[in-house]
Amino acid sequence: MIKTIRTIEVYRSGRAIMQKKIIPITLAAALLISSFLSLVSISHLQGNARIINYTGVVRGATQRLVKQELNNNPNDALMEKIDAIIEELLTGEGENGLARLDDPGYLELATQMKEDWQQIRQQIYQVREGDSPDQLYAASERFFELADQVVSAAERYTEDRVLMAQKSLFSLTCAFILLAVALSVYTSRQSRRQKALAQAEEANQRRSEYLSRMSEALRAPMNDISELMYVADPETYELLFINDAGRKTFGVDALDGQKCYRVLQNADAPCSFCTNRFLKDGETYTWEYTNPITGCHYLLKDRLIEWDGRTARMEIAFDNTPVRV
Numbered sequence: 001m002i003k004t005i006r007t008i009e010v011y012r013s014g015r016a017i018m019q020k021k022i023i024p025i026t027l028a029a030a031l032l033i034s035s036f037l038s039l040v041s042i043s044h045l046q047g048n049a050r051i052i053n054y055t056g057v058v059r060g061a062t063q064r065l066v067k068q069e070l071n072n073n074p075n076d077a078l079m080e081k082i083d084a085i086i087e088e089l090l091t092g093e094g095e096n097g098l099a100r101l102d103d104p105g106y107l108e109l110a111t112q113m114k115e116d117w118q119q120i121r122q123q124i125y126q127v128r129e130g131d132s133p134d135q136l137y138a139a140s141e142r143f144f145e146l147a148d149q150v151v152s153a154a155e156r157y158t159e160d161r162v163l164m165a166q167k168s169l170f171s172l173t174c175a176f177i178l179l180a181v182a183l184s185v186y187t188s189r190q191s192r193r194q195k196a197l198a199q200a201e202e203a204n205q206r207r208s209e210y211l212s213r214m215s216e217a218l219r220a221p222m223n224d225i226s227e228l229m230y231v232a233d234p235e236t237y238e239l240l241f242i243n244d245a246g247r248k249t250f251g252v253d254a255l256d257g258q259k260c261y262r263v264l265q266n267a268d269a270p271c272s273f274c275t276n277r278f279l280k281d282g283e284t285y286t287w288e289y290t291n292p293i294t295g296c297h298y299l300l301k302d303r304l305i306e307w308d309g310r311t312a313r314m315e316i317a318f319d320n321t322p323v324r325v
Contacts, residue, residue: 048158051089051101055154058085058113059147062120066140069124070133079121086114106153113150116143207309219243228298228317231307232260234276239263240307249294266293276313279304288320296321 061082068075084094089110092100101107120143123136222229223244231241237259242252250263261267261274278285285302298317305314 048099048101048154048161050096050098052151052154052158054085054096054098055089055110055147055151058082058089058117059144059151061085062117062143062147063140065124066120066136069127069136074124074128079124082117086110086117090114101154101157103153103157106150106157109146109150109153113143113146116146227319229315230260230264231305231312231314234279234304234311234313237261237270240312264291264293275300275302278302279313291317 061078065075065078065082068078085096085098088094088096088098090100090107092098101110116139120136120139123131123139127133127136219241222241225243226245228246228249229243230239230246232239239255239258239260242250242255242263246252252258252263259270261269261271265271273289275285275287279302281304283303287300287302288297289300290297297320299320301316301318303314305312307314
């Protein structure tokens with residue numbers, strides 16, 4: 001019993017410690033998740049910022065290239081650079097480490113910018129062959145306005161993503177706060193429940209010990225009386241106690257889980273005349289019977305009692321056998 005109590009105490013202690021750790025663990029997990037999402041959001045924002053920057057680079061580089069061409073100073077290297085940046089803005093593949101901005105409005109404008117750039121390239125070659133530069137200059141002005149629109153689209157997309165990230169982080173923070181509050185309430189309730197259970201178990205233990213002491217105290221006077229007396233489990237028919245007079249009469253050395261019908265009636269099954277079904281709390285059932293082992297006729301008093309913390313049947317047998325003269 002002591003080992004069982006210690007096991008329960010160890011289990012309670014471990015469970016209490018675990019419950020105390022739930023809130024810090026949850027908050028730590030919330031911090032880690034929030035930090036991770038913040039890093040992801042920052043990474044995306046950095047990528048979007050690079051897209052905005054390189055879109056501006058295309059705008060400025062195109063204006064510079066056109067001015068150089070108008071001054072008869074061709075710059076094929078710059079043309080190739082603009083080609084590569086525009087392609088990378090659309091596909092996300094290239095040496096500048098740009099991501100593809102997954103926004104339909106931006107992609108539509110960027111596609112238009114690529115087409116207008118191709119026209120500017122053709123007009124540059126035509127100017128180099130002697131055509132009038134007026135169309136090239138007009139195309140560069142239109143391209144500059146279009147590039148402004150592409151930059152604005154990228155900025156709007158970035159602002160929307162920032163707002164979305166803020167809302168997500170706010171919602172996640174609120175969710176973790178609510179979870180922490182819920183866990184706190186749950187832990188508090190569990191603590192009160194465990195305290196109540198512990199008090200109930202302690203009360204049951206004290207009651208069991210009290211009943212055990214009572215049963216031990218009853219054994220002495222039960223053994224002192226000359227009448228036969230025994231206590232048995234009404235469900236399993238296990239003999240829980242038999243006084244000294246009963247032990248001598250029926251030759252019982254040790255109970256060892258023996259059945260009352262076997263010891264007292266020499267039967268292999270519960271007695272058909274068993275009075276268990278007639279017994280009620282607080283009432284004594286009286287009857288008579290001639291025992292097949294002793295051959296004596298007894299006046300029997302049966303009653304339900306509490307024995308070692310469980311309901312049991314107690315029977316006292318008064319020898320009522322007629323005296324032969």
